[in-house]
Amino acid sequence: MENDQDLLLISIFTFFTITLWVTFELLKTVKTTTVAQTTQQIVIPLNPKIDVDTVNTINNKQVY
Amino acid sequence: MAYNYKTELGRYKRYYQSLEPIFNKTSSRTYTSVIFSFLAVSLFGWYAVRPTIQTILYLKREIADDTVTDKQMEDKISALIEAQAYYQQIEPLLPAVDQALPPNPEVVPLVIQLRNLASTSGVLLTSLQPNSTPLLGKTPDKNTNTPTSSLVSSKQQSYDLTVSVQGSFENIQSYINGIINMRRVTSITGMTISPIKGDQSSSPSAALSIDTLQLALRLKTYYLVE
Numbered sequence: 001m002e003n004d005q006d007l008l009l010i011s012i013f014t015f016f017t018i019t020l021w022v023t024f025e026l027l028k029t030v031k032t033t034t035v036a037q038t039t040q041q042i043v044i045p046l047n048p049k050i051d052v053d054t055v056n057t058i059n060n061k062q063v064y
Numbered sequence: 065m066a067y068n069y070k071t072e073l074g075r076y077k078r079y080y081q082s083l084e085p086i087f088n089k090t091s092s093r094t095y096t097s098v099i100f101s102f103l104a105v106s107l108f109g110w111y112a113v114r115p116t117i118q119t120i121l122y123l124k125r126e127i128a129d130d131t132v133t134d135k136q137m138e139d140k141i142s143a144l145i146e147a148q149a150y151y152q153q154i155e156p157l158l159p160a161v162d163q164a165l166p167p168n169p170e171v172v173p174l175v176i177q178l179r180n181l182a183s184t185s186g187v188l189l190t191s192l193q194p195n196s197t198p199l200l201g202k203t204p205d206k207n208t209n210t211p212t213s214s215l216v217s218s219k220q221q222s223y224d225l226t227v228s229v230q231g232s233f234e235n236i237q238s239y240i241n242g243i244i245n246m247r248r249v250t251s252i253t254g255m256t257i258s259p260i261k262g263d264q265s266s267s268p269s270a271a272l273s274i275d276t277l278q279l280a281l282r283l284k285t286y287y288l289v290e
Contacts, residue, residue, distance in 0.1 A: 004095035011102035018106040022114045029118050034126040035133055043136035048147035052154055059160040061247035064180040 164249050165288045169197045169223060174248055174285060178227060181246065185239040187231030187279075195224040219290070224253070225283040230260065236279045243283070254282035 086092055171194050182189040229239055243250055260276045
């Protein structure tokens with residue numbers, strides 16, 4: 001009888017361990033991005049605005 | 065030794081008979097089924113359920129990531145097209161930007177400009193001294209540690225000049241305005257104006273009038289290391 005209880009405890013702990021392990025593996029899969037590092041660098045946003053007024057101001061200054 | 069099936073059969077029969085009373089107990093049967101159920105669920109959970117759900121979640125994540133990446137790529141392409149239009153608009157003016165913030169220290173062109181400005185403004189340039197300046201624009205460590213350079217980009221470098229001119233108040237004012245309006249980016253960090261004493265009349269400024277002033281300027285100019 002005691003032998004059966006020990007085996008039951010071992011199987012229950014095994015079950016919970018594997019359940020937790022599977023859960024964390026799945027969480028890691030959900031959280032990890034699938035985009036490659038190079039692609040992440042390529043899609044960094046670019047600000048296309050160029051301050052034309054400043055360039056014009058520089059152009060209007062004098063060269064001696 | 066020859067295999068005697070009669071003896072072996074009798075031996076195994078005794079084992080089976082001894083296990084029978086154990087399995088006849090209800091509690092043992094229950095325990096055994098529960099234990100094997102847990103073990104079976106664990107085994108199939110690890111080797112069958114986990115890879116399947118993992119693949120499903122990975123593919124869903126990949127679809128979501130690709131959708132976001134596609135949107136970001138489209139935004140970037142639009143931004144590049146817009147930037148190209150701006151670039152074409154300012155392309156003729158780019159040499160002026162290079163003159164304002166050259167890729168090298170370019171001390172000599174700056175000195176020439178300050179000399180020409182002095183003659184244009186009608187002041188007498190008595191001294192012009194650039195401080196230690198790298199010829200090729202390489203970064204000296206002491207410049208990068210200054211508080212001023214820590215505020216700006218690390219590629220932007222600067223060096224100081226000291227200029228002394230003599231002239232009337234209006235001409236000195238014109239000279240300072242000329243420095244402010246000069247295309248080369250130059251800032252005035254220090255300025256001292258003093259009247260010229262009588263004992264200095266033997267200097268080259270002797271031809272100047274009595275209300276001649278002496279201006280000492282400390283300038284800082286910038287360049288952009290590529």
